[in-house]
Amino acid sequence: MALAIGIILGCCALGAGIAMIAGIGPGIGEGNAVASACEAIGRQPESKGAVTTTMIMGCAIAETTGLYALVVAILLIFVAPNTFIPLLAKYVPVA
Amino acid sequence: MNKNNKKSVGFILLDIFYITMAILPLGVGILLKLISTPPSDGGVTISGARVFWHIDISSSNFLDIFITEAQINSVLVIITILFVCLFLTHGLKQKIWLKRQHLAEIIIEKVDSMVADNMGEPFKAFPPFIIAIMALSAFSSLITLLGLFPPTSDINIVGGWAILVFIIITYYKMKCGLGYYIGGFMKPVFILAPINAIGEFATPVSMAFRHYGNVMSGAVISVLVSYFLGQFSTLLFGDGAISVFQVGLPAILSLYFDIFSGCLQAFIFAMLTMLNISTAFDADEYERRKKKKLEKKPKR
Numbered sequence: 145m146a147l148a149i150g151i152i153l154g155c156c157a158l159g160a161g162i163a164m165i166a167g168i169g170p171g172i173g174e175g176n177a178v179a180s181a182c183e184a185i186g187r188q189p190e191s192k193g194a195v196t197t198t199m200i201m202g203c204a205i206a207e208t209t210g211l212y213a214l215v216v217a218i219l220l221i222f223v224a225p226n227t228f229i230p231l232l233a234k235y236v237p238v239a
Numbered sequence: 240m241n242k243n244n245k246k247s248v249g250f251i252l253l254d255i256f257y258i259t260m261a262i263l264p265l266g267v268g269i270l271l272k273l274i275s276t277p278p279s280d281g282g283v284t285i286s287g288a289r290v291f292w293h294i295d296i297s298s299s300n301f302l303d304i305f306i307t308e309a310q311i312n313s314v315l316v317i318i319t320i321l322f323v324c325l326f327l328t329h330g331l332k333q334k335i336w337l338k339r340q341h342l343a344e345i346i347i348e349k350v351d352s353m354v355a356d357n358m359g360e361p362f363k364a365f366p367p368f369i370i371a372i373m374a375l376s377a378f379s380s381l382i383t384l385l386g387l388f389p390p391t392s393d394i395n396i397v398g399g400w401a402i403l404v405f406i407i408i409t410y411y412k413m414k415c416g417l418g419y420y421i422g423g424f425m426k427p428v429f430i431l432a433p434i435n436a437i438g439e440f441a442t443p444v445s446m447a448f449r450h451y452g453n454v455m456s457g458a459v460i461s462v463l464v465s466y467f468l469g470q471f472s473t474l475l476f477g478d479g480a481i482s483v484f485q486v487g488l489p490a491i492l493s494l495y496f497d498i499f500s501g502c503l504q505a506f507i508f509a510m511l512t513m514l515n516i517s518t519a520f521d522a523d524e525y526e527r528r529k530k531k532k533l534e535k536k537p538k539r
Binding site: 200201204207208211212214215218 | 445448449451452453455456459503506507510511514
């Protein structure tokens with residue numbers, strides 16, 4: 145039983161860590177967005193306000209996938225063990 | 240200075256009443272937090288909203304009613320915003336004689352121009368809704384500065400707002416007729432209908448997750464960093480020493496995560512609301528149908 149609980153906890157932590165690999169994508173994407181915005185402002189300094197607003201919107205949307213991963217990771221760390229361990233105790237006969 | 244510019248006693252008393260009523264809910268929130276917090280053992284705790292009241296309806300947990308800290312805090316925030324608004328609009332006159340009228344006018348004009356820029360002509364009535372969402376979201380995130388649980392870091396509260404926005408989006412999509420709405424799923428090919436339906440539901444989910452994830456991750460990172468710094472100073476100076484490393488860095492993180500990120504998320508949520516609603520409404524099609532209907536009607 146202790147071994148099974150340990151495996152569940154370890155796999156939850158591993159899964160959370162693997163899920164956060166999705167953080168790479170938004171990082172690259174937002175970096176590209178900000179780089180382009182800097183270029184645009186350098187070319188046309190008078191359009192700074194509009195470019196900044198659009199960039200922040202774009203960054204927020206690009207961030208979404210990363211945040212999905214974050215929510216999955218948080219669920220895995222804080223919610224999943226509390227859900228799975230009672231299930232284990234309920235359905236697996238104690239050897 | 241003529242005598243019109245002098246505040247009467249009743250006016251000042253009403254002002255004081257509004258200010259007290261705006262501050263009182265926050266005090267009540269802090270009091271509730273103090274009463275309900277169990278004594279901590281000094282460790283790091285990251286928890287969701289505390290459940291104050293649990294009404295048992297059925298045997299399953301699904302239908303039960305939970306009254307949580309997040310709901311109560313969000314109601315307190317709503318009361319605060321109501322009285323702040325009453326205070327700002329108290330004593331409005333065409334000839335401006337109070338400083339607060341300038342602030343109120345700036346806010347209204349900014350939001351009006353923002354809605355006009357982003358949504359266009361058919362949505363002239365939307366600024367009150369947008370500013371309500373924005374103020375609610377911003378104040379709910381900023382409530383962390385008082386040490387209260389921010390309602391926006393609970394998925395249920397933000398999910399409720401997202402569902403409200405989703406209902407409005409669907410209403411505007413159906414304005415051109417139910418057939419047109421269902422036909423919209425069949426574009427460009429009818430095989431894609433299931434995927435389009437999933438995309439339809441992804442809008443509120445992504446809006447809710449974006450807001451919730453940002454506020455929640457800020458809170459988690461702040462707690463982890465301050466815990467780590469505390470451990471670090473314990474390691475260097477032994478147990479019971481004043482944790483000098485905890486001074487400074489958490490404050491800067493809080494400046495970013497609580498103030499900047501909170502206001503930014505409020506802005507983004509309102510902006511996405513505006514964009515989603517305005518793209519949902521097909522104005523040309525609506526005009527065309529209206530014209531057709533008018534032509535069909537027998538002239539009297």
